[in-house]
Amino acid sequence: MKISFPYMGPVILYQKILEKFGHEVVMPIRPNKTTFDLGVKNSPEYACFPFKVLMGTYIQSCERGVEVIGTSGGHGPCRAGYYGEIHKRILKQMGYDVEFIIFDSVFRDSKKFWGQLKRITNHHNIFQAIPTFIYCYKLLQTIDHFEKRITRIRPYELVKGSVDDAWDKINRILSQTNNKEELFRDTEICNKMLDSIETFTIPEEEKLRIGIVGEIYVVMEPSVNGNIEKKLNDLGCETLRSQYLLEWVDYHILPTKSKKQHELDIIKKGSEYIKLNIGGHAQQTVGSMVDFYERNYDGVIHLMPFSCLPELVSQSITNTLSKKIPIMTLSLDEQSGEANNQTRIEAFVDLLRNRKMKKSRTA
Amino acid sequence: MKKIGIPHALLYWYYVPFFRTLFEELGYEVVISKETTKNIVNEGIKYSVPELCAPIKIHNGHVSTLLDTDVDYVFIPRFVSLRKYEVFCPKFMGLPDLSLHSIPNMEKKMLTCDIQVRKENIADIQTYQSLMETLGIEKKQFRRALKAAEQEWTASRRESLSRGRESLNKKDSIHIGLMGYVYNVYDKYLSMDITKKLEDMGIVFTTFEMIEEKDIYAETAKLDKELFWTFSNKVLGAGLHLIHNNLIDGLIHITAFGCGPDSFLGKIFEIESGEAEIPFLTIRIDEHSGENHLITRVEAFVDMLKRKKSGVFI
Numbered sequence: 001m002k003i004s005f006p007y008m009g010p011v012i013l014y015q016k017i018l019e020k021f022g023h024e025v026v027m028p029i030r031p032n033k034t035t036f037d038l039g040v041k042n043s044p045e046y047a048c049f050p051f052k053v054l055m056g057t058y059i060q061s062c063e064r065g066v067e068v069i070g071t072s073g074g075h076g077p078c079r080a081g082y083y084g085e086i087h088k089r090i091l092k093q094m095g096y097d098v099e100f101i102i103f104d105s106v107f108r109d110s111k112k113f114w115g116q117l118k119r120i121t122n123h124h125n126i127f128q129a130i131p132t133f134i135y136c137y138k139l140l141q142t143i144d145h146f147e148k149r150i151t152r153i154r155p156y157e158l159v160k161g162s163v164d165d166a167w168d169k170i171n172r173i174l175s176q177t178n179n180k181e182e183l184f185r186d187t188e189i190c191n192k193m194l195d196s197i198e199t200f201t202i203p204e205e206e207k208l209r210i211g212i213v214g215e216i217y218v219v220m221e222p223s224v225n226g227n228i229e230k231k232l233n234d235l236g237c238e239t240l241r242s243q244y245l246l247e248w249v250d251y252h253i254l255p256t257k258s259k260k261q262h263e264l265d266i267i268k269k270g271s272e273y274i275k276l277n278i279g280g281h282a283q284q285t286v287g288s289m290v291d292f293y294e295r296n297y298d299g300v301i302h303l304m305p306f307s308c309l310p311e312l313v314s315q316s317i318t319n320t321l322s323k324k325i326p327i328m329t330l331s332l333d334e335q336s337g338e339a340n341n342q343t344r345i346e347a348f349v350d351l352l353r354n355r356k357m358k359k360s361r362t363a
Numbered sequence: 364m365k366k367i368g369i370p371h372a373l374l375y376w377y378y379v380p381f382f383r384t385l386f387e388e389l390g391y392e393v394v395i396s397k398e399t400t401k402n403i404v405n406e407g408i409k410y411s412v413p414e415l416c417a418p419i420k421i422h423n424g425h426v427s428t429l430l431d432t433d434v435d436y437v438f439i440p441r442f443v444s445l446r447k448y449e450v451f452c453p454k455f456m457g458l459p460d461l462s463l464h465s466i467p468n469m470e471k472k473m474l475t476c477d478i479q480v481r482k483e484n485i486a487d488i489q490t491y492q493s494l495m496e497t498l499g500i501e502k503k504q505f506r507r508a509l510k511a512a513e514q515e516w517t518a519s520r521r522e523s524l525s526r527g528r529e530s531l532n533k534k535d536s537i538h539i540g541l542m543g544y545v546y547n548v549y550d551k552y553l554s555m556d557i558t559k560k561l562e563d564m565g566i567v568f569t570t571f572e573m574i575e576e577k578d579i580y581a582e583t584a585k586l587d588k589e590l591f592w593t594f595s596n597k598v599l600g601a602g603l604h605l606i607h608n609n610l611i612d613g614l615i616h617i618t619a620f621g622c623g624p625d626s627f628l629g630k631i632f633e634i635e636s637g638e639a640e641i642p643f644l645t646i647r648i649d650e651h652s653g654e655n656h657l658i659t660r661v662e663a664f665v666d667m668l669k670r671k672k673s674g675v676f677i
Contacts, residue, residue: 045626046621047626047627047630048626075450077452079627086631089634090630102588273460274460276443276456279453279456282453282457307623309452309453309623312414312454313461316412316465317461
């Protein structure tokens with residue numbers, strides 16, 4: 001059957017695994033202007049931005065003849081757990097004949113869960129996919145490694161654009177690998193490519209470091225957040241996000257406890273301010289803010305979709321936290337004007353730079 | 364006698380007989396903030412993140428006005444869950460944290476407890492453990508107070524339900540389902556007193572708390588998946604009960620600007636009422652008042668319903 005899924009997180013992982021089970025995979029289109037327009041037009045006006053982006057993605061996939069859409073469910077309190085149900089109703093109303101497979105917790109309705117799993121695995125043995133899974137995991141590790149690395153090189157590149165060119169090439173090379181051996185070989189090549197980029201050096205105490213925190217979708221997807229990391233890099237700041245694919249997979253998918261430690265530490269730091277898990281990534285957001293402060297970062301940019309429920313609570317807490325570290329909240333939706341965000345980011349970076357200079361002078 | 368302040372906002376509207384009786388029985392003086400006014404709203408806006416929904420801003424306004432008086436505590440419970448598999452909107456679950464970090468001088472007077480029970484009747488002593496410790500009250504005394512509070516509250520619920528039966532019996536006038544959370548519908552400032560306006564027009568209306576719990580959950584059980592927010596489920600179930608049993612002439616959904624659960628709930632109402640051919644109106648409210656548009660829209664809606672009911676189409 002022709003199957004598709006939301007453009008979120010490790011898409012390449014879903015693709016490789018589903019192909020292993022003999023499905024015809026329709027790769028969702030990377031969200032662009034058309035996706036946003038389609039999504040906004042057909043979504044409830046006050047649904048959050050990720051909902052609208054997914055809506056657009058689904059419509060585009062349906063246009064390409066998708067029969068089944070697989071997605072994750074949830075049980076609140078964040079709205080994301082109910083996305084699938086509303087998407088299903090809207091698509092039905094629009095006249096698309098598409099089946100939804102929404103995975104909820106196995107503990108709620110185990111019969112339904114195993115039935116759905118059987119459909120996805122196409123009656124193949126699920127263990128057959130393990131080598132694919134291991135390869136994809138290594139691939140994610142590599143992609144994350146490079147994502148983190150380029151944000152430390154890009155601020156200091158001599159020729160503007162050289163890192164972006166290299167990043168494009170790296171992406172192409174990595175997506176052509178098929179197994180672990182090829183991946184290891186190509187990782188070497190890519191690392192060398194990045195090593196050869198010419199950079200200028202600035203003293204350690206003048207380097208600006210900014211952490212990016214917030215709701216996972218807008219933090220991770222550059223097409224949704226207006227490529228904020230590149231914007232900051234171009235202004236000469238190093239960046240680090242609170243969310244990376246690998247950490248997400250480690251925490252949510254892998255069964256082992258040891259890998260979860262990083263995320264648990266962050267949540268612990270956050271629980272001092274938000275006592276309960278209130279859904280979404282509010283605790284992680286606040287925890288990461290504290291974490292960036294402890295790691296001596298110069299500032300934090302907090303991203304959230306407009307009217308995001310959990311992130312509004314974490315935004316309320318920035319009142320207290322911004323006494324420790326400068327925090328700026330950007331709320332994103334289909335209306336985000338590029339120039340507006342650019343101006344705010346530039347002003348924020350100027351402020352951080354002045355603050356740093358003042359500090360080093362008094363020290 | 365020590366004073367406990369209760370903000371006249373959010374779930375106050377559903378649980379006031381409960382908490383007032385509880386604290387009075389425990390020997391405290393209960394101070395309830397005055398009904399929402401322009402000043403309270405402005406105060407709330409001052410201490411809230413701009414994107415928050417109006418009910419939460421108003422809540423912050425009430426808390427801040429209470430802090431200006433001589434109360435010893437301000438009670439801000441953290442509502443977590445009232446039913447298995449159901450939770451509250453994240454803003455309710457983070458309400459004490461949100462208020463603590465938004466409103467100045469809150470730390471000393473904050474009184475909170477997690478409300479995590481399995482039924483709507485929240486008189487479960489387990490969940491008040493932390494409250495008993497903070498106030499230093501014996502278990503026996505607390506249990507007695509809970510009992511009294513429970514009685515008051517069930518009486519008020521019975522009254523709502525009988526009001527609901529009454530309005531369903533009035534067959535000849537226009538009947539509207541007025542769906543929205545208690546703090547949106549009954550806050551006179553926020554809803555611009557829509558209940559009074561409807562009564563003045565001679566309209567009979569039913570709100571969600573006038574409908575039996577079993578009817579509500581019978582409807583939500585039919586969905587592929589229930590919503591996971593307690594009061595959203597109630598509003599949805601009540602609305603669907605009215606739609607599917609053909610009890611109403613029209614449906615009005617009152618929702619606050621930026622309400623997350625309502626963005627989905629409203630869509631379901633829109634689709635379902637469309638299929639049942641029942642006229643549907645959404646009224647979106649926020650802290651900006653402007654009564655005239657509300658009157659115009661409601662009047663137009665009611666006129667349409669009247670024409671439809673009398674069978675005269677123009």
